[in-house]
Amino acid sequence: MQFLNPIALWLAALAIPIILLYMLKLRRKQVQVSSTLLWIQLLRDQQANTPWQRLRRNLLLILQLIILAALVLSLARPSIETPAIASGSVIVLMDASASMNATDVSPSRFETARSTIRSLIDGLSGDSKMTLILAGQTPQTLVTAEGDKSLLRKALAQAEPMQGSSDWQAAFSLASAVARGSQAESTIVIVSDGGLPKTGLPSLPGEVRYVPIGSSDDNVAITALALRRSASSPQLFAEVTNFSGARRVVLISFYKDDELLDARQLDLPAGETQGMTLENLPNASGVYKAQISNSAQGNSPLDSFALDDAAFAVYQSTSARRVLLVSKGNLFLEQLLASLPGIQPFRALPAQNGTLQISSDPFDLYIFDGLILPELPAANLLLVNVPTNELFTVGESFDETGNVTVEDHALTRFVDWSNVHVLQAQKVQTPEWAEMLVNSEPGPLAFAGETGGRRVAALTFDLRESDLPLQVTFPILFSNLINYLIPPNAFDSTQSLHVGEHLEILTQPGVEQVVIASPSNQAFSFTPGENVITFTKTQELGFYAVNFLSKDSNSAAYFAVNLFDPIESDIRPQESIQVGQTAITPVVSEQVGLRELWPWLIGLALVILILEWQMFHHRQLPFLLTKVRRT
Amino acid sequence: MIFDEATLRKLNQLTLVASRVRTGAIKGERRSSRRGSSVEFADYRNYTPGDDLRRLDWNIYARHERPFIKLLEEEEDLAVHILVDGSRSMGWGEGDQHKFNYALRLAAGLGSIVLASGDVLTVGFLQNGRVADEYGPSRGQGTLPRLFNFLDGLEADGETDLNSSLREYTITPRRPGLAILISDLLADGGYESGLRQLLGRGFEAALIHILSPDELDPPLAGDLQLIDVETNQTQDVSLDNSLRERFGAKARAWISSIQNDCRRQGVRYLELTTSLPWDQALLLEMRRASIVK
Numbered sequence: 001m002q003f004l005n006p007i008a009l010w011l012a013a014l015a016i017p018i019i020l021l022y023m024l025k026l027r028r029k030q031v032q033v034s035s036t037l038l039w040i041q042l043l044r045d046q047q048a049n050t051p052w053q054r055l056r057r058n059l060l061l062i063l064q065l066i067i068l069a070a071l072v073l074s075l076a077r078p079s080i081e082t083p084a085i086a087s088g089s090v091i092v093l094m095d096a097s098a099s100m101n102a103t104d105v106s107p108s109r110f111e112t113a114r115s116t117i118r119s120l121i122d123g124l125s126g127d128s129k130m131t132l133i134l135a136g137q138t139p140q141t142l143v144t145a146e147g148d149k150s151l152l153r154k155a156l157a158q159a160e161p162m163q164g165s166s167d168w169q170a171a172f173s174l175a176s177a178v179a180r181g182s183q184a185e186s187t188i189v190i191v192s193d194g195g196l197p198k199t200g201l202p203s204l205p206g207e208v209r210y211v212p213i214g215s216s217d218d219n220v221a222i223t224a225l226a227l228r229r230s231a232s233s234p235q236l237f238a239e240v241t242n243f244s245g246a247r248r249v250v251l252i253s254f255y256k257d258d259e260l261l262d263a264r265q266l267d268l269p270a271g272e273t274q275g276m277t278l279e280n281l282p283n284a285s286g287v288y289k290a291q292i293s294n295s296a297q298g299n300s301p302l303d304s305f306a307l308d309d310a311a312f313a314v315y316q317s318t319s320a321r322r323v324l325l326v327s328k329g330n331l332f333l334e335q336l337l338a339s340l341p342g343i344q345p346f347r348a349l350p351a352q353n354g355t356l357q358i359s360s361d362p363f364d365l366y367i368f369d370g371l372i373l374p375e376l377p378a379a380n381l382l383l384v385n386v387p388t389n390e391l392f393t394v395g396e397s398f399d400e401t402g403n404v405t406v407e408d409h410a411l412t413r414f415v416d417w418s419n420v421h422v423l424q425a426q427k428v429q430t431p432e433w434a435e436m437l438v439n440s441e442p443g444p445l446a447f448a449g450e451t452g453g454r455r456v457a458a459l460t461f462d463l464r465e466s467d468l469p470l471q472v473t474f475p476i477l478f479s480n481l482i483n484y485l486i487p488p489n490a491f492d493s494t495q496s497l498h499v500g501e502h503l504e505i506l507t508q509p510g511v512e513q514v515v516i517a518s519p520s521n522q523a524f525s526f527t528p529g530e531n532v533i534t535f536t537k538t539q540e541l542g543f544y545a546v547n548f549l550s551k552d553s554n555s556a557a558y559f560a561v562n563l564f565d566p567i568e569s570d571i572r573p574q575e576s577i578q579v580g581q582t583a584i585t586p587v588v589s590e591q592v593g594l595r596e597l598w599p600w601l602i603g604l605a606l607v608i609l610i611l612e613w614q615m616f617h618h619r620q621l622p623f624l625l626t627k628v629r630r631t
Numbered sequence: 632m633i634f635d636e637a638t639l640r641k642l643n644q645l646t647l648v649a650s651r652v653r654t655g656a657i658k659g660e661r662r663s664s665r666r667g668s669s670v671e672f673a674d675y676r677n678y679t680p681g682d683d684l685r686r687l688d689w690n691i692y693a694r695h696e697r698p699f700i701k702l703l704e705e706e707e708d709l710a711v712h713i714l715v716d717g718s719r720s721m722g723w724g725e726g727d728q729h730k731f732n733y734a735l736r737l738a739a740g741l742g743s744i745v746l747a748s749g750d751v752l753t754v755g756f757l758q759n760g761r762v763a764d765e766y767g768p769s770r771g772q773g774t775l776p777r778l779f780n781f782l783d784g785l786e787a788d789g790e791t792d793l794n795s796s797l798r799e800y801t802i803t804p805r806r807p808g809l810a811i812l813i814s815d816l817l818a819d820g821g822y823e824s825g826l827r828q829l830l831g832r833g834f835e836a837a838l839i840h841i842l843s844p845d846e847l848d849p850p851l852a853g854d855l856q857l858i859d860v861e862t863n864q865t866q867d868v869s870l871d872n873s874l875r876e877r878f879g880a881k882a883r884a885w886i887s888s889i890q891n892d893c894r895r896q897g898v899r900y901l902e903l904t905t906s907l908p909w910d911q912a913l914l915l916e917m918r919r920a921s922i923v924k
Contacts, residue, residue, distance in 0.1 A: 028854045028855050028856035028867055029853065029854070029855050029856070030855070030856045030858055030865075031851060031855045031856070031857055031858065032857075032858050032859075032860050033846075033849065033857045033858070033859065033860070034720045034723035034724075034730075034815070034817060034843070034846055034859075034860055034861075035720045035815075035817035035846075035859055035860075035861060036857050036858075036859040036862075036864050036865070036866045037817050037818075037819065037859075038817075038878065038881055038885060039866045039868060039878070040864075040866055041881065041885075042874075042877060042878055042881045043866065043868065045881075618871070618872060
């Protein structure tokens with residue numbers, strides 16, 4: 001406790017005139033009464049409680065002296081010392097990275113950081129200003145150069161930790177921008193557990209202080225979980241790292257769609273990483289989950305950082321589309337299929353004797369070129385110049401192919417037929433299920449549609465009898481047709497995302513709405529337009545379900561967001577951080593903040609003044625009232 | 632001026648109604664004990680100046696050459712003594728609430744009634760422990776102006792010692808009757824022994840206790856030094872609400888103790904505050920207290 005303005009204490013001498021005035025005032029006013037007889041009798045009765053009476057008589061004086069004391073003290077500006085880390089223009093960088101969720105300090109590192117900053121705010125001297133920057137994936141300025149402590153506290157209360165890593169570069173840029181904007185010398189306080197990049201952080205203008213948060217390095221993490229497509233079945237690869245300084249034995253369990261597949265016990269020395277591979281997994285789409293837990297006790301938490309104790313991987317079974325080309329040999333088609341992305345082409349040739357044998361292995365798409373099987377496989381078909389089959393009848397050929405119209409259809413987008421010439425086509429009666437794509441007067445040249453649960457597209461002419469393969473339209477038309485017949489995956493889900501990374505989603509024609517459900521069952525809805533949908537709300541760890549809603553059918557796909565960040569998983573609090581060329585070590589509150597007490601004293605004086613006024617009037621009012629009544 | 636025009640008018644009205652108003656309520660008892668129950672003639676008594684000459688027994692005057700008054704049966708002859716406290720504390724109050732003036736007006740009113748009903752009136756003025764002045768005994772309405780004159784000349788001054796004043800009054804031989812003491816009773820030594828002495832001499836006693844309103848509820852506050860106008864005694868008082876309340880309670884307790892004391896001794900007691908008009912006090916309150924009827 002100290003006084004900032006001790007000279008004001010001399011004002012305490014004002015007590016002397018107050019006491020003098022009081023003594024003068026106590027020279028009683030002389031009043032004549034008809035008789036003092038009753039007064040003397042009355043006061044003789046009262047004599048028992050005289051001391052109290054005397055005190056009461058002096059109560060006003062005592063109260064006045066207390067008011068004076070409070071006022072004089074407040075003018076002397078008493079203050080108590082509080083440990084403060086910074087004052088003046090303060091910029092606080094609050095770490096909001098995933099590791100701040102660690103619970104090695106109760107209740108969590110982030111809450112500890114919050115209370116540390118709250119005490120910083122409390123210790124802020126009167127004219128100091130504070131800027132709060134929440135360093136997350138995208139740094140966020142919570143409040144800029146604010147001196148109002150209640151606003152600062154309010155802004156601080158809104159801060160929430162993220163589940164990803166922090167972009168310290170951006171946070172530092174923001175901080176230095178704020179520091180350059182303020183006139184005073186800035187103090188930059190970094191409240192963090194030290195998960196900053198070791199190199200490459202720019203130096204900051206002003207003094208940099210570091211307040212470390214956290215006490216323990218107790219963490220075992222799943223640092224990788226990935227699915228690999230092998231020839232027959234997918235493989236799951238997992239990697240577990242022990243970041244703590246002690247040997248840990250953990251149990252790793254693998255689930256597919258919440259069904260336990262496998263569990264293994266891992267013995268991890270300090271700092272070691274161990275990988276494992278699960279093979280012969282079922283070749284079916286699904287969400288794989290790996291979870292590490294305490295091998296000994298069932299329910300006790302494994303470590304202080306729970307976010308990296310589970311990881312997800314998604315397997316989408318048909319990622320490369322298998323296409324079988326049944327042909328006597330068609331260079332154009334073979335070249336085209338080889339060049340289209342995401343397609344695994346196969347070729348089937350008829351035997352020497354003319355018989356056709358195709359593999360019983362299912363394909364996503366069968367292309368028949370000039371041949372047909374008597375019994376068509378139950379899959380999507382692209383039929384080029386085929387004879388009569390179970391889907392439609394083929395008649396004579398015709399050569400009046402000059403007047404051609406290209407129907408307005410999704411499959412004919414960007415198709416330009418003006419330079420295409422067809423020598424000869426076969427006359428086909430367009431089946432009822434088919435929609436016309438390219439039409440000429442005698443009959444269709446191309447049509448597509450759905451029948452019997454499969455999609456079918458057909459060209460009624462031999463490619464070699466037209467110049468279509470030489471035009472730009474050829475790959476466009478066939479790409480449209482093949483994408484229609486075997487829709488590509490909306491996105492590549494084999495790679496898991498990091499928090500904050502965005503995902504591009506391709507939608508098929510006919511999808512009216514895309515609804516993405518986050519791990520906490522928050523729904524994000526998109527309407528597909530011309531462009532791909534870019535989903536950026538990957539703030540949560542876990543797997544997300546992407547639902548494609550179309551008029552008659554719904555389908556779903558999944559993708560996973562995992563931490564997989566050794567910097568975040570390594571929760572050991574750092575002794576120092578490297579900013580620019582200097583290492584910043586934690587401050588040992590050397591600077592002392594002052595908390596002034598004068599508002600409380602003024603408040604006290606005011607309360608006592610009200611009390612005194614009340615007392616004075618309690619005594620005087622009846623008398624004054626009678627006086628008024630008389631006049 | 633005690634007897635201003637309004638007061639005199641009221642006194643005149645009072646004399647008109649005085650035939651119906653009588654002093655004392657106890658004459659029946661006196662008659663039985665003093666004169667027996669003779670039917671018409673009761674007694675003769677010496678003539679005193681102011682007696683109605685029509686009542687003179689001329690036959691006896693012719694025989695003895697001495698005037699006698701013939702007392703008839705229904706005729707009362709009551710000696711009424713009005714004793715007015717003339718201490719300085721009685722000189723308290725302003726205007727119509729001045730206690731001494733109020734007391735004098737009451738005395739004048741009572742005197743009018745007494746004289747109008749043919750009783751004998753004596754007025755004693757008690758001051759400084761003595762009977763400072765005395766009027767009467769007189770009889771007959773004709774003496775009223777003299778009574779007013781006498782009362783007008785009185786002034787409240789000096790200290791109260793009711794006991795010794797009353798003792799002196801009773802020591803002087805006089806005809807006992809109804810004694811009406813008008814006082815504020817604000818005397819250190821009290822009044823009880825004097826009153827007892829009066830009763831011992833065969834007086835009927837009535838006590839009219841006069842107080843001004845500000846004596847019961849003093850309009851005072853703060854740190855005061857109270858000075859007694861009579862004795863110049865001082866008393867320091869820090870007056871706040873609670874003390875004022877306790878003073879009020881004390882005053883009421885004091886009055887009721889006097890009232891009880893009087894009832895015990897068979898003394899009629901009437902407490903009057905000077906805020907009540909004196910003629911109302913005379914006609915209503917005194918009737919209620921059976922001092923007049």
